[in-house]
Amino acid sequence: MHSLLVLIALGMPMPQPAHDLLYTTPATVWDEAFPLGNGVLGALVWGDGAPLKISLDRTDLWDLRPVPEFSSENYKYATMRQWEKDGRTPELLKLYDDPYNRPAPTKIPAGRIELTIDGKPAFQQARLDLAHADALVQFAGGANLQVWIHATEPVGMIRYTGSAPIHPKLLAPAFGGGQSENKAPAIVAGSLNQLGYPPPKESAGPQWMAYEQEGWDGFQFAVYLAWRETKEGWLGAWTVASKNEGADWLAVAKTRVEGVFNADASFRQGHEAWWQQYYEKSSVAVPAPTIERQWFLDTYKFGAASRLNAPPITLQGPWTADDGKLPPWKGDYHHDLNTELSYWPCYSGNRLDEGRNYLDWLWNTRDNCKDWTQRFFGMPGMNVPMTADLKNRQIGGWRQYTHSSTTAAWLAHHFYLQWKYSADPQFLKERAYPYLRDCATFLEAVTAERGPDGLRTLPLSSSPEINDNRPEAWFPSITNYDLALIRWLMGAASEMATALNKTDEAARWKGVADTLPGFALGEDGRLLVARDIPLKESHRHFSHLMAIHPLGLIDVSQGDEARRTIDASLKDFDRLGTKAWCGYSFSWLASIAARAKDGEKAAQALDTFANAFVLRNSFHCNGDQSGKGYSSFTYRPFTLEGNFAFAAGLQEMLLQSHTGTIELFPAIPASWKDCAFTQLRAQGAFLVSAERKAGQVTQCTVTSEKGGLCRILSPKTGKPVERTLKAGETWNLMAPNGV
Numbered sequence: 244m245h246s247l248l249v250l251i252a253l254g255m256p257m258p259q260p261a262h263d264l265l266y267t268t269p270a271t272v273w274d275e276a277f278p279l280g281n282g283v284l285g286a287l288v289w290g291d292g293a294p295l296k297i298s299l300d301r302t303d304l305w306d307l308r309p310v311p312e313f314s315s316e317n318y319k320y321a322t323m324r325q326w327e328k329d330g331r332t333p334e335l336l337k338l339y340d341d342p343y344n345r346p347a348p349t350k351i352p353a354g355r356i357e358l359t360i361d362g363k364p365a366f367q368q369a370r371l372d373l374a375h376a377d378a379l380v381q382f383a384g385g386a387n388l389q390v391w392i393h394a395t396e397p398v399g400m401i402r403y404t405g406s407a408p409i410h411p412k413l414l415a416p417a418f419g420g421g422q423s424e425n426k427a428p429a430i431v432a433g434s435l436n437q438l439g440y441p442p443p444k445e446s447a448g449p450q451w452m453a454y455e456q457e458g459w460d461g462f463q464f465a466v467y468l469a470w471r472e473t474k475e476g477w478l479g480a481w482t483v484a485s486k487n488e489g490a491d492w493l494a495v496a497k498t499r500v501e502g503v504f505n506a507d508a509s510f511r512q513g514h515e516a517w518w519q520q521y522y523e524k525s526s527v528a529v530p531a532p533t534i535e536r537q538w539f540l541d542t543y544k545f546g547a548a549s550r551l552n553a554p555p556i557t558l559q560g561p562w563t564a565d566d567g568k569l570p571p572w573k574g575d576y577h578h579d580l581n582t583e584l585s586y587w588p589c590y591s592g593n594r595l596d597e598g599r600n601y602l603d604w605l606w607n608t609r610d611n612c613k614d615w616t617q618r619f620f621g622m623p624g625m626n627v628p629m630t631a632d633l634k635n636r637q638i639g640g641w642r643q644y645t646h647s648s649t650t651a652a653w654l655a656h657h658f659y660l661q662w663k664y665s666a667d668p669q670f671l672k673e674r675a676y677p678y679l680r681d682c683a684t685f686l687e688a689v690t691a692e693r694g695p696d697g698l699r700t701l702p703l704s705s706s707p708e709i710n711d712n713r714p715e716a717w718f719p720s721i722t723n724y725d726l727a728l729i730r731w732l733m734g735a736a737s738e739m740a741t742a743l744n745k746t747d748e749a750a751r752w753k754g755v756a757d758t759l760p761g762f763a764l765g766e767d768g769r770l771l772v773a774r775d776i777p778l779k780e781s782h783r784h785f786s787h788l789m790a791i792h793p794l795g796l797i798d799v800s801q802g803d804e805a806r807r808t809i810d811a812s813l814k815d816f817d818r819l820g821t822k823a824w825c826g827y828s829f830s831w832l833a834s835i836a837a838r839a840k841d842g843e844k845a846a847q848a849l850d851t852f853a854n855a856f857v858l859r860n861s862f863h864c865n866g867d868q869s870g871k872g873y874s875s876f877t878y879r880p881f882t883l884e885g886n887f888a889f890a891a892g893l894q895e896m897l898l899q900s901h902t903g904t905i906e907l908f909p910a911i912p913a914s915w916k917d918c919a920f921t922q923l924r925a926q927g928a929f930l931v932s933a934e935r936k937a938g939q940v941t942q943c944t945v946t947s948e949k950g951g952l953c954r955i956l957s958p959k960t961g962k963p964v965e966r967t968l969k970a971g972e973t974w975n976l977m978a979p980n981g982v
Contacts, residue, residue, distance in 0.1 A: 257519065257522050257523075258374045258522065258539045258543065259374075261532070261536065262373055262535070262539040262540065263370055263371055263372055263373055264277060264370065264371035264540070264859075264860055264861065265368065265369075265371075266368060266370075266859070267367075267368050268366075269289070269290060269291035269292075269366045269369065270289035270290070270369075270859075270860070271289070272289070272566075273287055273289060273298055273564060273565040273566055274564070274858055274860075274862060274864070274879065275289065275858050275859055275860050275862075276288055276289035276296075276298065276562075276860060277289070277369065277371040277378040277860060278371075278544060278561075278562050278860065278862075279376065279377070279390065279392045279547060280300075280392055280547035280548055280560070280561040280562070281392050281393065281394055281395065281397070281547065281550060281553075281561075282547070282550025282551075282553035282554075282561070282600070283302055283397050283550070283553045283554075283561070284299075284300070284301055284392050284397050284398075284399060284483060284561065285299075285301070285302065285392070285548075285560065285561020286298060286299060286300065286390065286392055286399055287300075287562055287565060288369075288371075288380070288390050290357075291366040292359070292360055292363065292364065292366050292380065292382055292388075293359060293360075293363040294357035294358055295357070295388055296355055296356070296357055296358075296565075297356040297357075297358070297390060297481075298352070298354075298355050298562075298565035299352070299354050299355060299356065299399075299466060299483055300352055300353050300483070300561045300562060301397075301483040301485060302553060302554040302557070302561050303485055303487050303554050303633060304350065304351045304352070304458075304464055304485060304563075305348065305350055305462075305632060305633040306346075306347040306349050306351055306438055306458055306459045306462070307348050307459065307460070307632055307633060307634065308347045308348055308459045308460065309348075309636075310345075310637070310638055310639055312337075312339075312342050312639070313342075313619075313637055313639070315338070317338060318338065318618070319619060319621065320619055320620045320621065321621070323339070323642070323646065324702060324703060327703065327714065327717060332714055335642060339639060339640075339642035339645065339646065340639065340640060340641055340712055341639075342638070342639040343573075343630065343638060343639040343640035343645075346433065346437040346438055346569060347438060347459065347573075348573070348575075348632045348636075348638050349569055349570065349574065349575070350557055350563055350570055350574030350633075351416070351458065351563065352416050352435075352565055352570075353416070353464065353466055353483045353563075354413065354414055354415045354416050354454070354456075354466050355413075355414045355416075355565060356401075356411060356412070356413055356414075356468060356479075356481060357411070357412040357413075357414060358388065358401070358409055358411055358412075359409070359410045359412070360382065360386060360403075360407050360408075360409050360410075361407040361408045361409070361410070362407050364383045364384050364386055364405075364407070365382060365383040366380070366383075367381045367382055367383055368380075369381070371860075373539055373540070373543045374518065374519075374522070375391075375515055375518065376392075376394065376546075376547070377389055377390065377391035378390045378391070384405070384407075385404075385405065386403070386404065386407065386476075387403075387405070388401065388402070388403050388404075389401070389402040389404075390402075392547075393510070393513070394514045394515075394517035394518055395513065395514070396499075396510075397484075398480055398482050398499055398500060398503055399481045399482065400478075400480050401470075401477075401478070401479035401480070401481075402475075402476075402477075402478055402479075403475075403476040403477040403478070403479070405476045406476070411452070411468060411470060411479060413453070413454060413466060413468050415443035415445070415454045415456055415466070416435050416456075417436050418435050418436060418438050418439075418443075418456065418458070419436055419439070419440060419441070419442055433568060433569060434567055434569070435567060435568060435569060437569070438458070438459070440456065440457060440458055440459075441457055443455060444456075444457075450469055451467065451468065451469040451500075452468050453465060453466060453468065453493060453496065454466055455493055461486075462485075462486055463492060464483060464484065464485040465483070465484050465485075465492045465493040465495075465496045466481065466482075466496070467482055467484070467493065467497050467499075467500050468480070468500070469481075469497075469504070471504055478504070480500045480503040480504070481500065482496050482499045482500050483496070484496035484499070518546070521546045521594075521597075524592070524593045524594055524922060525593040525920065525922045525924070526921045527893060527894070527918075527919070527923075528919045528920070529893070529911075529918045530914070530915055530916070530917055530918060531846065531850065531915070533850060533853045533854060534846065534849045534850060534853060534893060536853075537849070537852070537853040537857070537889055538889070538893050540861040541588070541861065541886040541887060541889050542588070542592070542890055544560075544861070544883070544886055544887075545588060545589070545592075545594065545597060545890065546594075546597065547560075547561070548560035548561055548562075548883065549585075549586075549589075549600055549601070550597060550600060551597070551600050551603070552600065552603075553600050554633060555576070555582065555586075555600050555601040555605075556585045556586070556601070556883060556887075557574050557575060557576055558571065558573075558574050558575060558577060558581055558882045558883065558884075559571070559574050559881060559883060560883050562862075564881075571880035571881065571882065572880070572882075573638070575632060575638060576630070576631040576632070576633075576635070577629065577630055578627060578628070578630070578631060578650050578653065578654060579629045579644045579647070579650065579653075579707040579708070579784075579786075580707065580784060580827070580884065581883075582601065582654075582884075583654070583656070583657065583793075583884075584827060584831065584888040584891075585601075585883055585888075586598050586657055586887070587793070587834070587887060587890075587891035588887050588888075588890035588891040590660050590661070590664045590924060591664070591894040591898055591900075591923050591924050591925070592890065592894055592924070593922050593923060593924040593930060595661060595664060595665055595924075598657070598661065599661070602657060602658060602674065604635070605627075605635070605654055605657075605678070606674055608634060608635035609678075609681070611635050612625050612627045612628070612635055613681070615628060615636065615637055616685060619637075619646070620648075620685070620689065622685055622688040622689055623685065623688055624681050624684030624685030624686070624687070624688060625651055625681035625682055625684070626648060626650060626651045626682070626685050626689075627651040627654055628646070629644050629645045629646070629650045641708070641711065641716070642712065643703075643705035643707075643710075643712060643717055644705060644707045644708060647705055647707075647725075648686070648689045648701055648703070648704075649686070649701075649724070649728040649729060651682040651685065652682055652686065652728035652731065652732040653728055653789075655678055655679045655682045655732055655735070656731065656735075656794065658675040659675060659679070659735045659739075661675065662675040662739070663926040663927070664924050664925075664926055664927075664928065665928055665949075666926075666927055666928035666948070666949040666951065667928075667949075668742075671742060671743065672743060675739060676736070676739040676740065676743060679732065679735060679736045679739060680736060682732055682736075683732055683733060683736040683752055683755070686729050686733070686755075687751075687755050689701065689702075690729065690759070694721075694760070696760060698759060698760045699758045699759050699760075700720070700721050700760070701721045703717050704718050704720070704721045704722045704725045704773070705717055705718065705722060705724070705725070706723070706724040706725070706772050706773070706784075706787055707724065707784050707786045708782075708786075709772055709782060709784070709786065709787075718773040718776060719773070720763070720773050720774040721760065721774075722763075722772055722773045722786075722787065723771060723772065723773065723786075723787045723790065724786040724787055726762060726790075727762070727789040727790040727794050728789060728794070729759060730756055730759055730790075730796060731790075731794040731796055733752045733753065733755045733756035733759075734752075734753075736748075736749075736752040737749045737750075737752040737753045737756070740752065762797075763775070763776075765777055765811070767807075767811040768804070768807040768808045768810075768811040769812045769814070769815050770787050770788055770790065770791070770797075770808060770812050772787045777815075778819065780819060780823065781819045781820050781821060781822045781823035781824065782819075782823050782824075783823055783824050783825045783827075783828050783876075784828075785828065785831055785835065788812055788835060791808075791809055791812065791835055791838060791839075792831075792834050792835045792838050795838070795901045797809060798838065798901070798902060799838070799839060800902045809838070809839045810839065813835070813836065813839060813841070813844070816832070822872075822874060822875045823874065823875060824873070824874045824876070825856070825865045825866070825874065825876055825885070826852055826855075826856025826863045826864065826865055826866075826885040827863065827865075827882075827884050827885035827888055829848045829849070829852040829856060829873075829885075830848070830852050830863075830884075830888035830889040830891075830892055831888050831892070832844070832845075832848040832892075833845040833846075833848040833849045833852075833888075833889070833893070833895065833896070834888070834891060834892045834895045836848060836910065837892065837895035837909065837910035838895070838899075838901075840909060840910050842910040842911040842912045842913070842915070845892060845895075845896050845910050846896070848892070849892055849893060851873055852885065852889055853889070855867050855868060855869035856868065856873075856874075856885065857885075857886075858879065858881070861886065862881045862883075863881065863883060863884070863885030863886045863889075864878075864879040864880065864881050865878060865879065865880050865881075865882060865885070866878040866879055866880075894923060895910065896908075896909070896911050897909075897911070897920050898920065898923040898931055898933075900925035900926040901926065903926070903954060904954045904956060904963055905925045905929065905931060905945070905953070905954065905955040905956065906955075906956050907931070907933050907935075907940060907943060907955075907956065908933070908935055908940070916935070916936070916938045917936050918935050919932075919933065919934040919935065919942075920933060927947075927949075927951055927952075928947065928948035928949040929947055929948070930945070930946045930948060931943070931944070931945050931946075940958035940959075940977070941977065943958050943975070943977055943981075944973050944974065944975050945968070945974045945976065946971070946974075947969065947971065947972050947973075947974075948971075949970055950969050950970035950971075950972070951967065952965060952966075952967050952968075953965065953966055953967070953968050953974065955976070957976065958976055959976075959977075959981075959982055960982070964976075964982045
């Protein structure tokens with residue numbers, strides 16, 4: 244039996260050594276480092292010990308200087324429409340697109356610790372232990388270094404075991420130099436010294452060293468490293484404190500670190516207990532070692548990157564680049580795919596708390612979004628800028644997407660999913676519906692104009708990122724991307740209003756939906772980009788298929804026409820090929836194929852991702868690293884959304900509930916005879932565990948968290964069965980009277 248199946252049977256779904264990262268040659272570049280984190284602090288462990296490097300990060304370190312163009316007189320939706328109509332492309336680029344190529348606003352790193360052992364013993368191996376969330380580096384002669392970030396406290400720890408002395412060094416990022424107007428694309432934004440900060444203020448004592456760094460507009464942060472000699476060797480601790488924590492951030496940092504040396508064994512025990520509880524929330528076992536290992540690695544990274552009361556996941560999360568350069572694409576918030584895909588696994592993965600920080604941030608930044616909506620669009624309700632800083636403020640870029648009218652609708656989908664998977668009526672009343680209502684109010688206003696067919700239309704409609712930022716990236720009719728988001732939002736808002744007994748509001752949103760056109764389809768039924776405009780070539784972003792996944796407006800459960808559309812759309816992918824795909828495209832394809840019940844295609848997509856589009860530390864690197872020609876993109880800028888969409892894709896293969904009926908193993912390959920999962924979450928707040936042996940389901944339990952009607956396809960008959968469960972009640976479907 245699969246080793247993890249044994250652990251699942253014992254109720255201990257922890258990662259195993261086979262899931263860990265094990266290096267027998269050292270990482271020599273930052274993006275192949277071992278990642279550690281707790282949502283606030285992040286670290287990357289790399290190097291051969293001469294020195295060993297620990298790259299430091301804190302998720303609220305940002306250069307938040309504003310974009311002056313976005314306060315100018317011409318910064319208006321009406322003006323943008325007119326300039327597009329008049330063909331004033333150079334002026335549009337200057338106002339909307341070009342500001343993004345400046346060095347800031349941007350996420351910024353926190354520096355680096357370097358550790359050198361006397362005699363520079365040879366590197367032997369390094370392991371990232373997922374179960375314990377720490378990195379262990381071993382050297383010749385028995386010396387080793389253990390590095391970890393506490394699961395709940397903003398402190399990192401270093402334990403050196405060895406007889407030779409160890410020498411620490413603390414390095415601040417190279418922020419100094421003159422400010423510049425960088426004109427390179429943001430993906431290659433140049434050196435950090437473009438930010439033009441003053442030199443750091445460094446200080447040190449017998450057993451500590453620190454620096455304070457001033458950034459833009461008086462923002463400051465401090466890094467503090469201290470150490471003690473021990474019987475075994477050496478013990479170090481560090482933290483990063485920012486001005487956001489109070490007036491004397493250096494004192495905060497010192498107190499935090501010095502307190503660690505007086506902590507007892509419960510400090511480490513608390514760290515390990517958090518991670519054990521995290522892994523126990525859900526687990527999977529599949530007969531595809533590469534896919535299973537990647538799921539555990541990505542699940543680990545999600546726990547390290549996302550926590551309640553921490554900033555949400557940016558493009559690189561708590562692992563900002565440590566190469567003297569600005570992070571790829573500024574390390575910002577991209578809301579046309581990246582933030583959304585990053586949080587897909589938290590729902591069926593039963594990690595709702597780790598997903599709430601995203602929703603809390605979206606909720607807490609509503610005033611900035613409403614202000615932008617009023618200033619730019621001049622309309623009621625709320626939209627959200629597609630590229631955003633830590634305060635969710637517009638920072639520019641390709642105008643067709645950064646100023647899209649439907650960005651907020653995709654973000655609203657996560658409020659909806661949190662409600663459906665939690666079955667939390669308070670969240671519905673106080674957060675989910677108010678957020679969707681604001682978004683629906685805006686979309687009702689921006690689609691008030693009617694097309695030749697008398698139906699609502701969107702005057703400027705795009706489909707990320709088709710036609711890049713060329714003028715033709717605005718389509719002559721509403722795109723399936725925009726239409727799917729508007730249709731979904733109005734339906735979801737109506738559903739929520741009905742649940743809250745707001746019948747008038749439910750009718751209002753349904754009425755808007757009833758005046759929208761149908762989807763643009765080809766003769767074979769496939770989804771087009773827009774009316775009479777098919778997807779003409781391979782493309783990385785599946786924006787035109789939003790109606791299939793994640794929105795579920797078109798689903799195989801709806802019958803032959805829906806099946807025809809889904810099959811034809813997937814066949815179109817086969818025709819166009821994958822030459823213009825990124826890694827996240829394969830991750831997303833897994834979920835789309837799973838919704839089509841095509842387990843073979845879903846598994847192949849995940850396998851390709853894990854073998855060709857990740858670096859050796861499992862980071863998604865966008866381009867094809869295999870040399871096998873899966874994509875023409877062969878570059879390696881690291882972003883996280885591909886990793887987390889991968890985890891969600893595997894979960895979609897093992898459990899689905901988006902139709903209101905729970906399905907076990909709905910999209911697995913025929914060869915996956917033995918597989919299992921524990922406590923995947925279904926809509927309605929049901930926790931499901933199931934095991935499959937020799938092609939047959941042998942175990943299945945459903946536990947109701949909130950109580951309610953559970954509808955599931957019987958693992959015995961394949962037909963739907965129902966049972967009303969009380970809160971906390973477990974239904975064993977394989978018991979003699981189970982179904």
